[in-house]
Amino acid sequence: MRAHAYSLGMIETLGLPALIAAADAAAKAADVKVATYEGADGGIVTVYVIGDVSSVQAAVDAGADAARRVGRLLHSHVIPRPDESVPKMIKNLLKPPVQEEVKPEPAQAQSASALAEQSINDLRKLARSYADFPLTTNEINTAKKEDLVRLLEEKQQGGGEQV
Template sequence: MRAHAYSLGMIETLGLPALIAAADAAAKAADVKVATYEGADGGIVTVYVIGDVSSVQAAVDAGAEAAKRVGRLLHSHVIPRPDENVPKMIKNLMRSEAQEEAKPQPAQAKAEPTLAEQSINDLRKLARSFADFPLSTNDINTAKKEDLIRLIEEKQQGGGDKA
């Protein structure tokens, strides 16, 4: 069985307002994609987020806290690199992934993305490329995106040497 390269996070709430608050907080907390949501009987709804393991964990934690503040959190869970059959259980997740992969890429060359447009993984790689970056490798791996952007910009403006 093949595992996917991304992680799958789930936040289950009672009621739609808590779910929307959870999805919003999750999307803002880390570099993740809110893939889809599903409803069950009795007002139970679940939102699914995908991304790298640390980003999904941070997003699920933030989303769970938001759901508790707004309504009722039932469960939250992160599956690192789920087996390929797991996403097939989620009705729209595979469809949205297939649509992303099928999008035609423009033939023209794009300008290099700004720091804010880069993924958290790319920012972590960039931070590790500086010889005297103010965070340790472990701290870089757990840093928030906005903190990495701020520190990288400071290093670039200050002429920090790359390794």
Template sequence: MKKQSYALGMIETIGFPALVAAADEAAKAADVKVTTYQKADSGIVTIYIIGDVASVKSAVDTGGEAAKRVGQFRHSHVIPRPDDHVIKMLFPELIDDSVENAVNIKQHEIIAKDTSNKEFNKMNLQELRELANSIEGFPLPSDEISRTKKEELLNIIVKFQATKGGEK
């Protein structure tokens, strides 16, 4: 069973205004994507948020506080690295890695736009490792990525992108 490299956050409220306030605050609080919402009986609604684990935790906390100010907040929860089956249960219309691809779009845009190291040098080692693990066809296995030093990993990412760019 494949685990994802992102987190799934949920905020449940009673009433739509509280949900909209929670979604707005969550989206503004961190680099996350508010994907969808679901309605249940008695005015209960839930929003789903995806992004990296720390960002989703921050967004869910901030969104929950906003929901409390505007209306009735019921509950919130964050699932770090949810299994594929959980995502397919919640979002049956999504095919394979489309959620993960949406989450990683910012990282892939950095690779596509800038192979000169400017953006990569701003990343810490953990962010570089997550990026390397998210790149399809990356030459190092994940256990080796987790042992590679920052400068070496940075060089491998840039070289890999340069060779992929030359293939297009």
């Protein structure tokens, strides 16, 4: 197995304030990247830092001291040049989180109660998606929520075509 060129540092605390203090101190103490954090049951949280061996060691030491001052430090550890299988154990350690874009459901799939629960902005976007909506864009932008719900319900029943 091949070892990575960076080191992995871990600081485990009880509670989020101690974790945030540890991550802040670690990031300020040396040239490291605070990669991610994980939570476990009972308020146990761990922050992971990566960088070269000496920087990670300095960062973990500073982070552990900060965690002790703010709350409760449970453990800290540095793994110099971990095997490539180790970071795979830690979900999303080196990958930024992917944020999915939330799109409104097609009007045909929404019930009347689902339409009424949507925000006015979502209803306006949905109304604009119809090529033959009975209101102009300016009228949609100023329409009341109950009017948009009623007109969208009519569109659903009539089977209007979305753009």
